[in-house]
Amino acid sequence: MPNEFEYIAWLRSQTPADARVRIGPGDDCAALAPPARELLVTTDMLMDGTDFILSEVDPRRVGRKAMAVNLSDIAAMAGIPIAAVVSVALPRPTPPSPLPEGKGEQAREITELEATSADSSFSPFPSGRGDGGVGSSDGPFSSGGVSLPKQLYLGLRDIADAFGVPIVGGDTNTWTNKLVISVTALGEATARGPVRRSGAKPGDWLFVTGPLGGSILGHHLDFTPRVREALLLHEAVELRAMLDISDGLAADLNHICEESKCGAVVVAEAIPISDAARELSRTSGKTPLQHALGDGEDFELVFAVSPTDGTKLLHQPPVPGLAKIGECIEAGLWIEENGERKSLAPTGWVHAL
Structure with a gap:
């Protein structure tokens, strides 16, 4: 060289x-x-x-x-x-x-x-x-x-x-x-200003922009950052809180809850799971849902909007792949699976210092 x-x-x-x-x-x-x-x-x-x-x-x-x-x-x-x-x-x-x-x-x-x-x-x-x-x-x-x-x-x-x-x-x-x-x-920043992690409120709906889990099989190297999707969403509705999923859905959703001083509940059946998560689960000993919740490096966006704006996104989605996964509540981090609500541990990637 x-x-x-x-x-x-x-x-x-x-x-x-x-x-x-x-x-x-x-x-x-x-x-x-x-x-x-x-x-x-x-x-x-x-x-x-x-x-x-x-x-x-x-x-x-x-x-x-x-x-x-x-x-x-x-x-x-x-x-x-x-x-x-x-x-x-x-x-x-x-x-x-x-x-x-x-x-x-x-x-x-x-x-x-x-x-x-x-x-x-x-x-x-x-x-x-x-x-x-x-x-x-x-x-x-x-x-x-x-x-x-x-x-x-x-x-x-x-x-x-x-x-x-x-x-x-x-x-x-x-x-x-x-x-x-x-x-x-x-x-x-756009004219509407930067979207922070700290604006979510109890009653807000939670969305993600795409499927989660299994990124170690290649997605973590080849993903496309959701820049265009974020701008289109920001133009269409009021994004009250948002971040990109780098540490894992559970961990990053917990970051929003901590900064917004609220809680959240997600519905297991509503979480979009990637094909890679399903493939990985065949040999990992984890379920596809566990991979979707905790693998990290998905780099999809998780965000909170009002129910009114959430309804608008469901009926007129400005970007493909949106999924409503739950809502913000007063306190705690929870998951509903088969009608049963359980505590959700904010597991995911954490750098040891």
Whole structure:
């Protein structure tokens, strides 16, 4: 792979013009035209071994996911994504070369980056994997003849371009551990303002935008953030509370309840369950419903609306796939199954600190 500055030059050559971007990659900061309304800011970090396994997945899909999870956060507040910056810590294959005398710290950084390109025997991917596997001499960060940083960038651009989001800058470094990629996305609120988690009220109806569960079988890498759906819903009705389902329906619904100081009850038979959840249940020892409630990384939206607006959504849905799953109540988190109401534990993904 080329050194840092050649890589930056390549990135600049790949960055399309955008009227909102006054200064793009190449300077110390990007400069954007200020949005007319509130600026939304979100960031997510993905780590090899926690959020993906690099030896088992095409790095282009990793880049795509890194961007998509951030756009999903913008969708959760019914915002319009406008730009993103990306930082990547690449795994360093070999110890850095000795520092040339008298070159100072800047030379050390350049030498370390060049060292990552010197050992063509290193690859984070097993050879002969087919799509995304390594069978080339494109340097240590190679995958199918394209370097790992470039594959990541192409994946980032795949989903960013789909939503008109320019990548306006970032940082690239190397270290002696696994791949880490962090994206910060900027968005603009609509005229109705950002949708928070804290506006749900007892009596509100609860909806989701699509089927849940089993994301580990591939959906967690290939999902499409519900940006357009959020904007259409926000235009059609008053969204009182909303978030994207990243930790699992039970856990994320509990987040709404905590912030809104209310409770919720969901109806088991009304929860849309994905085909992947049903497939996974054949070998996991869990039911499809358990997968739908707790797997996480579905990145569908769960939201609360008034009964009047809920009725409108059922009769004139502005987006396909909407399902009413329950309602907000005074307190507690509950599930009704076969007519019986039981306590629902807010199980799902939780990072241990």
